[in-house]
Amino acid sequence: MATDMAVQPRLAAKASQKRKLMIEVVAVIAIALVLIVIMPMLLSGFRLNLLGRFLALAIVALGIDLIWGFTGLLSLGHGIFFALGGYAFAMYLELNTLPDGQMPEFFSLYGVTELPLFWQPFNSFPFTLLAIFVIPAIVAGLLGYLVFRNRIRGVYFSILTQAALVVFFNLFNGQQKLINGTNGLKTSTSVFLGQEVGTPAMRMVFYITTVIALVAMYALCRWLTSGRFGRMLVAIRDDENRVRFSGYDPTAFKVLVFAVSGAIAGIAGALYTVQSGIISPQVMDIAFSIEMVIWVAVGGRATLVGAVLGAVLVNMARSLLSERFPDVWLFFQGALFLIVVTTLPDGIIGWGRRRFGPAISSALGLAPTDLPYLDDSAEAEAVVETPEFAEK
Amino acid sequence: MLEGLIGGLFNGISIGAVLLIVALGLAIVFGLMGVINLAHGELMMFGAYTTFVVQNVAKSIGGIAPEVYIFAALPMAFLVSALLGLLLERTVIRYLYGRPLETLLATWGVSLILIQFIRSVSWPMLIGLAVFAALFLVGRWVLTRYTDWEQIKSWANPVFLGLSAAIAGLTLFLIESSGSDKFTRAWFSTRNVDVTPPSWLRGGINLGATLQFPFARLFIIVLTALCLAAVYWFLNGTAWGLRIRSVTQNRGMSACLGIPTERVDALTFALGSGLAGIAGCAVTLLGSVGPNLGANYIVDAFMVVVVGGVGKLVGSIVAALVIGITTYLLGSGTLVLMFPPTDFFKPMIDFFTFFATTSMAKVMVFALIIAFLQVRPAGLFPPKGRSVEL
Numbered sequence: 202m203a204t205d206m207a208v209q210p211r212l213a214a215k216a217s218q219k220r221k222l223m224i225e226v227v228a229v230i231a232i233a234l235v236l237i238v239i240m241p242m243l244l245s246g247f248r249l250n251l252l253g254r255f256l257a258l259a260i261v262a263l264g265i266d267l268i269w270g271f272t273g274l275l276s277l278g279h280g281i282f283f284a285l286g287g288y289a290f291a292m293y294l295e296l297n298t299l300p301d302g303q304m305p306e307f308f309s310l311y312g313v314t315e316l317p318l319f320w321q322p323f324n325s326f327p328f329t330l331l332a333i334f335v336i337p338a339i340v341a342g343l344l345g346y347l348v349f350r351n352r353i354r355g356v357y358f359s360i361l362t363q364a365a366l367v368v369f370f371n372l373f374n375g376q377q378k379l380i381n382g383t384n385g386l387k388t389s390t391s392v393f394l395g396q397e398v399g400t401p402a403m404r405m406v407f408y409i410t411t412v413i414a415l416v417a418m419y420a421l422c423r424w425l426t427s428g429r430f431g432r433m434l435v436a437i438r439d440d441e442n443r444v445r446f447s448g449y450d451p452t453a454f455k456v457l458v459f460a461v462s463g464a465i466a467g468i469a470g471a472l473y474t475v476q477s478g479i480i481s482p483q484v485m486d487i488a489f490s491i492e493m494v495i496w497v498a499v500g501g502r503a504t505l506v507g508a509v510l511g512a513v514l515v516n517m518a519r520s521l522l523s524e525r526f527p528d529v530w531l532f533f534q535g536a537l538f539l540i541v542v543t544t545l546p547d548g549i550i551g552w553g554r555r556r557f558g559p560a561i562s563s564a565l566g567l568a569p570t571d572l573p574y575l576d577d578s579a580e581a582e583a584v585v586e587t588p589e590f591a592e593k
Numbered sequence: 594m595l596e597g598l599i600g601g602l603f604n605g606i607s608i609g610a611v612l613l614i615v616a617l618g619l620a621i622v623f624g625l626m627g628v629i630n631l632a633h634g635e636l637m638m639f640g641a642y643t644t645f646v647v648q649n650v651a652k653s654i655g656g657i658a659p660e661v662y663i664f665a666a667l668p669m670a671f672l673v674s675a676l677l678g679l680l681l682e683r684t685v686i687r688y689l690y691g692r693p694l695e696t697l698l699a700t701w702g703v704s705l706i707l708i709q710f711i712r713s714v715s716w717p718m719l720i721g722l723a724v725f726a727a728l729f730l731v732g733r734w735v736l737t738r739y740t741d742w743e744q745i746k747s748w749a750n751p752v753f754l755g756l757s758a759a760i761a762g763l764t765l766f767l768i769e770s771s772g773s774d775k776f777t778r779a780w781f782s783t784r785n786v787d788v789t790p791p792s793w794l795r796g797g798i799n800l801g802a803t804l805q806f807p808f809a810r811l812f813i814i815v816l817t818a819l820c821l822a823a824v825y826w827f828l829n830g831t832a833w834g835l836r837i838r839s840v841t842q843n844r845g846m847s848a849c850l851g852i853p854t855e856r857v858d859a860l861t862f863a864l865g866s867g868l869a870g871i872a873g874c875a876v877t878l879l880g881s882v883g884p885n886l887g888a889n890y891i892v893d894a895f896m897v898v899v900v901g902g903v904g905k906l907v908g909s910i911v912a913a914l915v916i917g918i919t920t921y922l923l924g925s926g927t928l929v930l931m932f933p934p935t936d937f938f939k940p941m942i943d944f945f946t947f948f949a950t951t952s953m954a955k956v957m958v959f960a961l962i963i964a965f966l967q968v969r970p971a972g973l974f975p976p977k978g979r980s981v982e983l
Contacts, residue, residue: 495698538698
């Protein structure tokens with residue numbers, strides 16, 4: 202009898218969780234279907250292409266959320282991984298367009314007669330597909346290992362990733378002979394699967410691929426953050442020393458999650474490149490990588506939906522505002538940073554959940570959930586202590 | 594050979610001096626307060642534009658003024674940036690102490706606003722801002738004085754914000770539509786502007802056939818040394834410096850002993866920002882001035898702080914000089930000449946030739962910094978004790 206009584210609530214909780222998961226799966230599939238089937242009917246080709254790009258950016262936002270929202274690592278260098286994925290795909294497209302043995306046109310401008318060694322593997326499509334996410338993952342893992350190994354963290358990590366970004370920008374920008382420098386690689390006239398990349402039909406293909414990739418990456422992040430691994434990430438974010446004293450090695454987890462995040466950014470970069478028609482070192486601009494962080498902040502840290510929503514909303518606002526009032530956009534963006542950081546630390550989703558969450562949960566017959574990220578709990582409380590003390 | 598070495602050393606030191614003067618304010622704000630200020634570069638930019646304005650005024654005065662304007666520009670740049678920094682600290686940063694990542698994002702937002710401000714600042718805009726500030730602040734002051742502010746705070750704040758913004762916007766619109774073109778146009782164009790250095794800063798000392806020490810570079814080295822001496826004296830020789838150091842070491846205990854920690858914070862931040870202004874004034878001697886000036890220096894300056902370790906000025910000095918000299922030696926290709934052109938050294942020569950441009954030298958320097966951090970994760974002079982946690 203006694204065991205039954207103990208099991209009962211646990212079973213109920215499990216059932217509630219299962220229901221929640223079902224609702225989430227249905228919702229995600231419904232949204233994906235709306236994006237794939239209904240959106241192309243509503244939007245013009247140009248707008249649909251824009252939406253596709255924003256969705257590709259939403260994939261990076263998922264990666265950022267994974268490391269910032271859940272693990273507490275603020276990376277200001279995700280442009281590197283984004284660019285690596287984009288360049289990998291663009292290099293394949295360059296080579297695929299030409300008959301065998303010929304070299305992309307720009308090489309002749311700089312007097313290069315032989316295809317550089319690192320271009321060779323990109324003749325193969327399977328290799329390229331792997332390279333799109335494996336190369337960024339390796340670079341991220343290596344950078345992460347060298348930094349985390351020494352327990353460098355917090356703002357030091359952020360500054361170092363930013364410096365790494367500048368370095369990669371210089372590397373790609375300066376090497377005309379290897380990768381066409383500032384001009385970047387154009388993909389819009391390249392041929393992929395026997396069709397030109399810039400045609401409406403191909404754009405549609407890439408749009409649908411992007412939606413599917415977004416759903417897949419969402420599922421991946423959801424899976425990573427929900428189980429024991431996810432709890433470990435949150436534990437590292439909230440108190441890394443305690444994790445270390447409990448006998449775990451945070452370094453391995455951090456390196457792994459940073460590499461995964463880099464891989465996700467690489468996939469996003471590849472999808473973004475084919476939809477925008479060009480990849481150039483400009484995507485490794487300092488500002489662009491910081492913007493990625495603010496998308497997540499606007500949507501809501503540590504809520505994966507928030508990352509996607511934030512990326513799409515901010516970019517829509519950007520394209521609307523900067524089309525009409527180019528002067529105002531920077532003011533608006535600056536104000537966005539300030540407002541989100543000072544008054545809306547949980548983002549739109551966090552605010553919405555706090556305000557309407559209980560009502561929605563009870564309407565669907567679910568148990569109320571705790572917010573995964575309450576801003577004033579974790580890092581704030583631990584460190585703010587002293588200034589508050591000083592005031593009194 | 595000797596001439597090349599001295600030349601290389603001088604150029605390296607002069608690059609290091611620029612880095613140091615930019616990083617000095619950063620090191621103070623970051624080292625003493627733990628605040629990452631991404632708007633530091635933009636505070637520099639304000640210093641540079643202040644220099645530009647002072648120079649234009651000096652030109653219109655004529656006579657000896659264009660020759661000595663730099664001595665007026667330095668304190669002006671310091672003052673403008675320091676006041677701006679004070680405003681920034683009072684309105685934004687003080688709410689974010691202890692949350693360095695949030696501070697980082699917020700200051701980035703501020704830097705965007707400052708860049709756009711420089712691009713589009715004009716008389717109508719300033720008037721609009723003044724109207725807004727006056728309405729909002731006076732309105733709030735009146736309400737706090739005569740009503741129960743705590744009770745109406747929740748709705749009164751947004752209402753006042755909206756009302757003042759609307760009235761200010763209307764004013765702006767009216768002025769824009771009626772004012773003359775000369776009055777409404779932006780002060781600075783979005784393109785870069787040039788500051789002409791005084792004639793005595795052009796040219797340089799010639800030593801030998803190829804070796805030249807430009808006066809502008811020498812001036813910056815001297816200026817950096819003076820700033821260092823002044824900061825050192827301020828921190829170690831004055832009452833406020835003592836308070837700053839005490840708050841850095843133990844905030845709670847300092848507060849108990851009656852040190853006004855909030856005022857110390859504000860003062861420290863203003864000092865760091867003011868130094869950014871001086872740095873901005875100094876870099877006008879090296880090139881043209883544009884709204885994106887700050888971005889060119891900020892990352893390198895942060896590297897100086899990271900390598901030097903926080904909290905000790907001497908760390909920043911050593912780091913800046915080492916980074917400056919290494920960058921120059923790599924970037925100018927001096928290292929390539931060090932090897933005799935034989936087959937044995939060919940791989941080395943090829944290797945260093947690959948990195949012998951300014952941008953590629955940065956790549957190499959960054960790799961070296963990462964390697965250095967493997968040995969000394971907390972920089973050259975790491976802080977001791979529990980305050981290390983960030």
